[in-house]
Amino acid sequence: MEKDHSAEVKILDAARHIFVEKGFNGCSSREIAKEAGMNVALVNYYFKSKENLFHLVVSSIMKEFAHSIFEVFKSDLSLEQKTRILIENEFDLLARHPEIPSFIIGELSKKDQNFFQCLDFENEIEKASIHKQVSEAQANGGMRKIDFVNIMLLIMSNCHFPFLAKPMIQTVHSVTDTQYQDYLKIHKQYVTEMVINYLFPTK
């Protein structure tokens, strides 16, 4: 028999919203249940525990963000084009979910690291055979010889940090939300140019 999922989904949506806004320790099961319009006991009825619900929320968010990256890895493009699209996609995705990076960073720093190894991103990277494409490009001089981890670190640093540091920058430089949007828009262009120039120097 099929059960009606609406209660489960309502709780999951509310949990995602509240966990992201306040963190695991910054909210209560009752608060999540209230936002979902449900009784407190239903949280544990459907999801066993607050911790388990949190685990599900974080996993689904990380999969969403990882999917966006792996789609580009798997596409049939040059590495330079992949880099451009990667930056474009990250800025777009982050503009739609600007609060996610600080949530992930903040929560992941408090939990043990083995907590999310089940997602198995290494397998996905392998399937996209992006390592091979990088090695070949570096062998024929089309790309600067840098380890793949450092390449991803360079790209992701420049995409994610502007969103992570938004509250910081706004405090330090007295910037409004609208002004910050403008900074982000032009910043994407700077980042693209800087990273491409560095990774593909012969161009």
Place this chain on the structure above:
Amino acid sequence: MEKDHSAEVKILDAARHIFVEKGFNGCSSREIAKEAGMNVALVNYYFKSKENLFHLVVSSIMKEFAHSIFEVFKSDLSLEQKTRILIENEFDLLARHPEIPSFIIGELSKKDQNFFQCLDFENEIEKASIHKQVSEAQANGGMRKIDFVNIMLLIMSNCHFPFLAKPMIQTVHSVTDTQYQDYLKIHKQYVTEMVINYLFPTK
């Protein structure tokens, strides 16, 4: 009369250690008091409330990091040299306190932004007259014409994110602590070269 500060300092040190490790909502006043070897009531006797103690801890941390930056701003060097030293200093400071960025980012995203405006960084920036130096360098073609906020965003992104993303990268790429240290060491060189090349293109 002078009071003995040892109890106050012990609590402040314990608070900094535990707040940074577990976040404001991730620890209790009793836990802080226990680490300081004091009675719970002393936390409120000396610091009025947990929130106020937290405020003091965050302010002192942010001043420490800001000081390191303003020292470079105020020095008598070219912008290119300042950029090099800024990156060098940030990587060194972060290597000594790798858990601070994720603490600041994680906690600042949950609190209201006016919370820390009392630190008045804008005044410090003004005193260092860094804006003037940038304008002049950009006028005579020595530096790419980018707003100061975007310049700082470029530099800080590449310094801080590698420390923010450490748990993430280690999960995704199965990297040990020692291996990650090596990635960081070489990454500092990449970042310096990339940022300098981009901000001072004629060199």
Place this chain on the structure above:
DNA sequence: AAAGAATTTAAACAAGCGTTTAAAAAATCT
């Protein structure tokens, strides 16, 4: 040494926490 102020303590406060229970309500099946 006595008096007064500052510090430290154990105990208690109400409130909120995650989770469980057992009964009520709704839905499903025969």
Place this chain on the structure above:
DNA sequence: AGATTTTTTAAACGCTTGTTTAAATTCTTT
């Protein structure tokens, strides 16, 4: 329609939270 299972509910569980109180202790001053 009656029986059975699934979903929802209110209430309670023991425990921890930040904070306060009032008594005990230590220190300082006279």
